[in-house]
Amino acid sequence: MLRTLISGQLQLGLAQAAAAALAALLVVMLARKRGIHLEGEAGIAMARGIVQIVAVGSILLLLLRAPRWTSVFLLASMMVAAGATSARRAKGMPDAFRVSTWAIACGAGSVIAVMAWLGVINTGITSLVPVGSMLIANAMNTNGLALNRLRSEVLSHVGEIETALALGAEANVSVAPYVQGAFESSLIPAIDSLRSLGIVWIPGLMAGMLLSGARPVYAAIYQFVVLAMIFAASGLTSLVSTILIRSRIFTSAQQLILQAGR
């Protein structure tokens, strides 16, 4: 309907964004009716999202002619921003920003580097930055899930953890079941994406490749490649972040720092 009413591409894009935001707003209002207040967080997230993606789109236009090495700086900046975003999901966890940034850099960064070196990801800026950003964004989500889950698991098992400590267990041993649980649950979205690929959803990258004239079989295989890379980057990020944070939630005398109300 919008296409018949609006002719310019930019105006069409704005109208489509408004329609999608309206749908999101309806959900927020429904949640509000049930006493769940999402309006602040969801409103800010949507406003930030549109501003950021338009800004990055504009920058990408400029970067099309930039030398290849600039993509390294761009990806590094994305990792820092991703670290800051996912650290917010780890309220009360000591050093969450540094842990998140290091974990994303190790997880997403190493997968991007190895895959670029192997030639799986084209090192051209127009390819490396969008594919790299996909890996970083997914690593960010996984990291946020892992830290958030670990936090709630630890807070609801303080008694068990301190009992293990009181029996002479090392701090790492006392939280091992909760670290493992957080790691496993953080990977559920990445595993489900791989499992349902092509059956439940056809991701945007494959659709884009088809539209730009790639052979359907290659587009399909490359979509699998991207999801496998996402899984690797997310898994490595979650592993690094849970290992790094577990030693930070204890003092040097192996006392649990993270406690409700502290």
Place this chain on the structure above:
Amino acid sequence: MALAGPSGAGKSSLLRLLNRLDEPTTGTVYLEGADYRQIPPRELRRKLGMVSQRPFLFPGTVAENLRFGPCQRGESLPSASVEELLVRVGLEGYATRPVANLSGGEAQRVSVARTLANSPLVLLLDEPTSSLDDASKREVELLIQKIVREQELTCVVVTHDTAQAQRLAQRALLLEAGRIVRIGRVQEVLHA
């Protein structure tokens, strides 16, 4: 020694400090003449065995719970020792039972046996009967008296029940708002 006092007086906090689950802001604790901060925390906690209000048993069997402490030092507790500990807490033949099937009183006895498996020098008990019914409460009290007498263990028990303090302890320390109000023989402290 009974630690007595009203709720919020700092009884459990003092016990946590003794076990070094919390760090004292000032002062220190001496164990066998040594500043306890000089003792590695894991070794200290093994020596100062602690039993909390709720038993917090780990998923698995009774025997697996009893083996947890020694296993942390790379030691394996033989089945005979497991059975011996269970006899001491009145749970003979319970070794292979899943902890999920235990009653509150049984779970607390397993918790005591699990702490004893570490051969502590001092037993710290944080209101060990507060979550039990009257029958189980009396059973656990008798068990504590028996263990302390037989093993000649120093035992510090937190309780807000003055009658229980008199049954279990010879000496008492009365706390109020984080400060020691009285310390001495249990009768003198609780009936002053």
